[in-house]
Amino acid sequence: MSILNKFKSGLNKTRKNLLGGIEKVFSGFSSVDDEFFEELEEVLLEADVGVKTTMDLIEELRDYCEEENVKESAELQKFFEDRLIEQFGEGSTKLNSSDVKPTVIFVCGVNGVGKTTFIGKLTNKLQKEGNKVMLVAADTFRAAAIEQLKVWGDRNNVDVISHQMGSDPGAVIYDGLQAAKARKVDYVICDTAGRLHSKTNLMEELKKVNRVIKREIPDGPHESLLVLDATTGQNAINQAKAFGEATELSGIVLNKIDGTAKGGVVIAINKELKVPIKYVGLGEKIDDLQEFDGKQFIKALFDRG
């Protein structure tokens, strides 16, 4: 498959899965009546958008219909689309990069969401774009986490800086950054151990490794990406808030949208935190990664052409 086709099929897959079904309510009803709103409410709730955000959205739409005397769903759709586009951030979803090498990418999230796999995929992507990449195995806690990252390092043929299991994650990051500077890599990506956002000591550790990065590279990390699992329900909001307090998040990676989950909780997260989604994960293979452009996505979502 050509790169362009791959991109298109990725976007199609994203469109079909992420928030899929919402557009059908608009095409299924010609007029906006109570039944329409009931259906929309149901679809939003079933997509994990959450009660509060769903109610807010519905109320906004109802108000708009009343004020503007809107009777047809096609008319309302335009408003809804614009509303979502506004929400999905006009902000850039491109990966930040530093003028001075290396660009430091910090990856965090709760257990098992797909952090390490995402790093493997992102490395592949950055390398294809002609960058030199290095990985740092700062998950020193989970069994075979280091070996797992090394497999991804081998697949991409890049260096992986690691210490022993059980060692201090700050120390390996320090070494990683030194090596990245010495070897003049373009990107250095730090894998961290999965941790539940409600565990104070583990979140403190996250802050500590962030301080290590800042000491070595004052304007780093240039990207702090929070990885979320699209299967997750309302708890993802708490995750985003807590990780956002521990480290200034620059983007979200939404993994596992190749399943049947709709990932609607990102609407709520976007609304509250204004952190853009930068990538979506569409599978376990090295090229199952898609750049995410909110505007393009929402347009595609409603575009049945």
Next chain:
Amino acid sequence: MMLQGLSEKLQGVFANLKKKGKLSEKDVKEAMREVRVALLEADVNFQVVKKFIKTVREKSTGQEILNSLTPGQQVIKIVRDELQELMGGQNEGLNLNTHPAPIMLVGLQGAGKTTMSVKLAKKLSQDNKKVLLVAADIYRPAAIKQLESMAEQQEIDLFQLGTNNSPVDICKAAMEHAKKYGHDILIFDTAGRLHVDDKLMDELDDIQQATSPCETLLVVDAMTGQDAVNVAQNFNDKLGISGVVLTKLDGDTRGGAAISIKAVTGAPIKYIGTGEKVENLEVFHPDRMASRILGMGDVLSLIEKA
């Protein structure tokens, strides 16, 4: 926090109900609306919530309830009883009635299968069983290494054939190995997979056919949202799961997925994972889970007193 507020609101609603000498349908409706929100916020599946509310409402608005001396308390009791019903009654232990007894762990990627395999192995070996962990995930990078290193740490036997044999062959060979070396229990750590991945779902079916496990346990991340029903339904249709294990309950998730899964599969929740460490394993208690989901530990005790 939103949920905190909700819990307080619910308490208010229930307290109000309790006080009322007479109850109108409107009162019940109001209370049900709050319960509905609580359940949805806890990630209980939309359709399951709908059915639950309908049942409770029907039972609550009968004349014998509304005209009783303590209608509020009656409604509260109905909510509690229905929740309990949904969550299942007493905890059910593992069924290990063959020798050796194979246990198969299945589920989505990253749900916590490998960790749970070792937790169960440890627990069973503490009950003086000879347990064999079987590395049946040949796909995920370093999956075998992960199981191996945990097994070694806990001093539990491990069976593996690397990544060049099919998972079915690995499990079959493990059965022979267990018979030969006198293991009582085998635990198959299978690879994570999507419930809609036909090829990989067939693979699980094949393992099941070849080894006839006593238990096929679906491992589910307690943070799962609305999709839990699709996942559980698909795994159950394909494999007929015998039980469920919920993981990552050490966080602040309400865990409404528990209700959804029980509702669609009928399979009992047997254990819960409450941390990354091997000792973080607990027996499942339906009543505690019910109050967690509604965010109303206090409310339930309040109801108890009612």
